[in-house]
Amino acid sequence: MGTFVSRRFLIIVGIALIAAAIFRFNLFVIGPMVNALVLLDKILFSNFGLAIIFFTVTVRLLMIPLTVMQTRNMRKMSALQPRMKAMQERYKDHPDGRRLQSSETMKMYKSAGVSPVGCLGPMVLQMPIWFGLYRAIFKAVPSTPEGTANLSAILYGWNPAASDVPLDSMFIGMDLVDLVSNAPVPYNFALPILVGASMWAQQKISAMPSMDARSAQTNQMMLWLMPIMFGFFTFQFPAGLAVYILFSNLIGVAITAVISGPGALLGTRFGTSAATATAAVEASVTAAEDKGDSIDGTAEVLGENGRRSDRQRTRSARRKPRRRRNRRR
């Protein structure tokens, strides 16, 4: 009960935070980011590039629990692939197959302790950070007098660096506020390549093996398509945002390598820790089956030939509400 309440409470708090961030984006996202960047600039020898890199490292470190959760979830989902495949085969020709597949998949996830949302967490959280940082960079280092005057309204009175603006946006020979396409050689082409390459590495190391040939093909295409697309987009990003994405990807690769082992990047998926995960998932699913909480559900609702009779369907429909009540108790 306590877990249920706390989970519901966390969901409500999470939704409230997301709503606040969406509707008061300047107040809850841009403002803290601009203040953090200005403060870091002061601490890091008035170097805006170092401020962005340090900001990136801090954000990624704060997101480590989510990254770990995401990696573990993906590993578990990967370990469930053979069972999922078998289940899909079993229900392939069943008239109510789609619903049953969905229901059994959720049961399987639950038994294995997999949260599909957990796979998306860090990615979803990254998006407002990217949007926020895109605007925060321009606001922290404004290029117009109006922008500078407006900065005074964003900086907190207690920020000790508030009087140190305007900041110098130059970093190792490039202007972090200017577009990457306007940066001097070699930054104008090196940054897009590095962003694309680091994104490829990040996707490669965290990719989940697929049993389905079509999915595997799609995954393989996305592995190349996304980095190439992002590489092109980078030309139109401010250089500071490109630096953020590059370092964010590199740190992401490092964190995933520590959690899962570098095997994925080297071609040996998930290494030894994955085998342990597979064994753990198998054990938990088997334990659930032993308790009579059918994962596949086949023995309960299907006949020997894999087709369910009308009588069985009626019995199943009658039984379901009672089972739910029992579970709640």
Add this chain to the structure above:
Amino acid sequence: MISGDYVYIGAKDGRITRLSLEQSGSFDSTWGFPAAGLDTLGPIYGTPRVDGDRVFGASYDCDGLDCEAQVFAVSTGDGSPLWPEVTFKLRTTVVGSVAVSGDVVLFGTSEIDNELDPSDAGGYLYALDAAPDASRRVLWRFPTTGAVWGTPIVSDGVVYFGDLDGVFHAVSLGGEDGRSDDAGRQLWSFKAGGAIVAEPLIADGKIYFGDFSDTFYALDIATRESGGSGSELLGSGEWSFNSDGWFWATPVINQGVLYVGTLNGKFYALDPDTGAERWARPGSVIGQIVGSAAVINEVGRGIALAVPSGKDNIFVFDGQTGAGLNGFATDGGVKASVVVDGRFLYVHTVDDDLIKFNIADRSQVSCVDAETGAPCA
């Protein structure tokens, strides 16, 4: 700026126009710069300066970080350019207004791009020869570590200005023609706590200006010239006042009281000798105070201060008590300084509307578009 029978306005679309001071406040559609066929200007942030029959100004425009500034001199008679090259161009930004002293035009810049002999200077104070037939337009230039966004002022042959590095400079003009041996030589400097953008005010031997560290300063010219104070310390007769907002607007002094506003909308009345607050609490404006306030005479009440808000409206405060009085309603924000001519108040909004108000009843006398002269929408 008011000069002769006109109010001169620099508009965001890069045009200098003027409004007649006559009762109806009509737009002078026969005058303007640049005329058709000339190179267009970028946005004009500063106030045009009128000196005799010449109007001076500066503008800049950027394509990404590639900026070009243009400084110009035009005739008050027909708006024609006075310099053969039409405008003096530099690859930089000129944010503040120009200052004019005799035949010398002064303005601050950010760093200059594409120079043959690049330096580490973050900005410059430029002195130009205003004469139409000048053999060499640039008389001298003084390098600074920070960009110069503020407007310089000239007093007794010395140019005073601040930069974004927080250094306040006193530089020799170099005589009336800006050509003497000490032209462009630094006489003294003062390091403030933050960037200086506000145009300084000189009154009774003191220089008043604020910075981005929420601090307002009064420096004594005699003390500074005698070397009686350090470059970072306040000396005899000098003071500083701490507020909680950046200073951008030029202060105003009237009847022995100094008035100054901050970007967080606070408006203070200070003792010019000590820096002590004259009002129990500062006036409060909704929005930023970017433009300078103007002193208006309230019939039967004494003086009041008309303070422009960057959000909208002109707020009015009693000069003696700081009590809020009826203000002037504008549809858009006002970041330009407000000017007063007798019974009328002139306002240039961020939407490029030129509004003439009757001070007595706060009514709007006229409103025209600064670019076209058409009545406001």
